[in-house]
Amino acid sequence: MRPQDSRDITTTLNAAINKGLNGPDVRERFTAMTFDISTGSPQDFRRLLVPEDLRWKDVQKQVNIRLD
Secondary structure, three states, X not given: OOHHHHHHHHHHHHHHHHHHHOOHHHXXXXXXXXXXXXXXXXXXXXXXXXXXXXXXXXXHHHOOOOOO
16 A cells, blocks of 8 residues: 555545534534544644653553553
């Protein structure tokens, strides 16, 4: 698969997921479960995940958790 194909798939999936999450029925159901819905671009998601990944890797090292 070419890198552009991967980006096209990611863009298409992101648009569909954002559309679904922004539907009033989905928002209502998620809000009832006290979920906060946050939609955005794949880059927004990466900006959210990178610091979390670093944070939890540090915790993993501190408590000596191994993923085998």
